[in-house]
Amino acid sequence: MKAFSCADWNDEFDGLTFDLEAGNILAYDNFKPLTLVEDPNIFKNVDSIFSVYKKLGNALPDFDLTEQKIRIGLNSKDYNLYRRYCANPSMQPILNAMIILPVLVAVFDELKRAAQEHESDAWFLSLTAVYKRRSLNFVDVLKSTDALTLAQAVMGSPITQALKSIAVALDDATEDS
Amino acid sequence: MELCYLKGDALATLKTGLQTTYEKYLTERDNSWLVDVCGENPFVKFRDVPDFELTPLDTEFDVGEVDFRNSKILYRNLHFLTPRQAADEKLWAGLCHDAFYDYVRRRWEYDKLDNLRGIKADDTIERITNRFFFNGNAREKILTNTLSKYWWAGHVFGLDGLEALGLKDFYSKLFSIASRSFMGSETLRGGFIKFLRHFNERGTQLDRDDHIRPAMIELNKVGGTIVLDCLTENEVAAIMIVHVEKIFAARQGRKI
Structure with a gap:
């Protein structure tokens, strides 16, 4: 492109023209990365950012934040029991409160300490996207709210849901007997 | 299967x-x-x-x-x-x-x-x-x-491009080339394959460290001043070909 000029340019460029070649850079901006988040139902389905797996050996449960999902490791006995009941809808709130809730509290504690270390992790992006849809800044919310409150809000009062499930299960058992 | x-x-x-x-x-x-x-x-x-x-x-x-x-x-x-x-x-x-x-x-x-x-x-x-x-x-x-x-070697370079890449030091060439972010551009990949073919067709063996890496560094340098994706594959290839020919000429005591 020969003798290029633009009427919208700064006055300092008045009267100036430029011969441009393919690829010449006229201006730049630091674009923010575009994040595409797949699953919008993170609060309805914690499976979208968590995975529970069997750890070899007899160690206590732990969690790992380095993969696409937050991985929760259970020893063989605990995992086999978890697998036996995790597909049962009436057991899911109880298992979520026992297993997912404490891990999510620990995750929020970790994020309060060092959110920037996890900014590119898929599970962190999912959490951020959900708060964004509620017009909230996730990092600001992290600073102003304690981890237990955050976790309970994300999971929709898991302790209450678990207690309700226990009550239903035991009341049903009482009626049957 | x-x-x-x-x-x-x-x-x-x-x-x-x-x-x-x-x-x-x-x-x-x-x-x-x-x-x-x-x-x-x-x-x-x-x-x-x-x-x-x-x-x-x-x-x-x-x-x-x-x-x-x-x-x-x-x-x-x-x-x-x-x-x-x-x-x-x-x-x-x-x-x-x-x-x-x-x-x-x-x-x-x-x-x-x-x-x-x-x-x-x-x-x-x-x-x-x-x-x-x-x-x-x-x-x-x-x-x-x-x-x-x-699979990714075949996907990044195509079956024809693999032939251009050649047997010699195949994996180390693949890793050092395909792991660079500019390989995500189809134009740059195509230009790179044309660069390899240029020398293959002339029976000239390219060394990974003496020729291929310097050519990629040169392309990266040029990319600091222009947007490489605006170039054609032939223009991308030309940047690397000229640079490697200068290397050969320098070794032979010639100037280009």
């Missing part, structure tokens, strides 16, 4: 449990031990494909030629994979632990225990993680896994 991928929780169990199970990769000729470790069948069927075999290992082909041939074989037979599927650890870890378990073991000579004595457990675990699973950043991991690197 049935292609299976690993279930997500089985993948996590196997990958995190290597401290306990790594010796099984060295001692077990078939993968039946996986069911004992995972407590269930760890695989899920992906799809059926016509049978195919990778390059035989007990032949005169050296490692570079094995990798070169396997890139063409695997990509030709699994060309239907989308990039997203091909970036999924569950798929490649599944193939490494199922359909190609024996092949991957023999490729790394895990069937020859004498060669592994004296190697530290941590080193062995690191290598098993790299070869049977994914390890490293987004680009490294797909180019390090034994099988996924073959």
Whole structure:
């Protein structure tokens, strides 16, 4: 492109023209990365950012934040029991409160300490996207709210849901007997 | 041939449990031990494909030629994979632990225990993680896994481009080239292949360190002043060709 000029340019460029070649850079901006988040139902389905797996050996449960999902490791006995009941809808709130809730509290504690270390992790992006849809800044919310409150809000009062499930299960058992 | 991928929780169990199970990769000729470790069948069927075999290992082909041939074989037979599927650890870890378990073991000579004595457990675990699973950043991991690197070599360069890349130092060339971020551009890839072909057609052997890397550095430098994606493949190739010809000329005491 020969003798290029633009009427919208700064006055300092008045009267100036430029011969441009393919690829010449006229201006730049630091674009923010575009994040595409797949699953919008993170609060309805914690499976979208968590995975529970069997750890070899007899160690206590732990969690790992380095993969696409937050991985929760259970020893063989605990995992086999978890697998036996995790597909049962009436057991899911109880298992979520026992297993997912404490891990999510620990995750929020970790994020309060060092959110920037996890900014590119898929599970962190999912959490951020959900708060964004509620017009909230996730990092600001992290600073102003304690981890237990955050976790309970994300999971929709898991302790209450678990207690309700226990009550239903035991009341049903009482009626049957 | 049935292609299976690993279930997500089985993948996590196997990958995190290597401290306990790594010796099984060295001692077990078939993968039946996986069911004992995972407590269930760890695989899920992906799809059926016509049978195919990778390059035989007990032949005169050296490692570079094995990798070169396997890139063409695997990509030709699994060309239907989308990039997203091909970036999924569950798929490649599944193939490494199922359909190609024996092949991957023999490729790394895990069937020859004498060669592994004296190697530290941590080193062995690191290598098993790299070869049977994914390890490293987004680009490294797909180019390090034994099988996924073959598919991605075919996908990044195309079957014709693999011929241009050539046998010599095949894997180290593949890794150093394909792991660069500019390889994500089709124009730059095409220009790079044309650069290689230019010298191939003239019977000139290019060395990875003396010619190919300097050419890529030069392209990167030019990319600091112009947007390379605006160029044509021929223009991209020309930048690298001119630079390498200057290198040859300098060695011969000529000026261009």
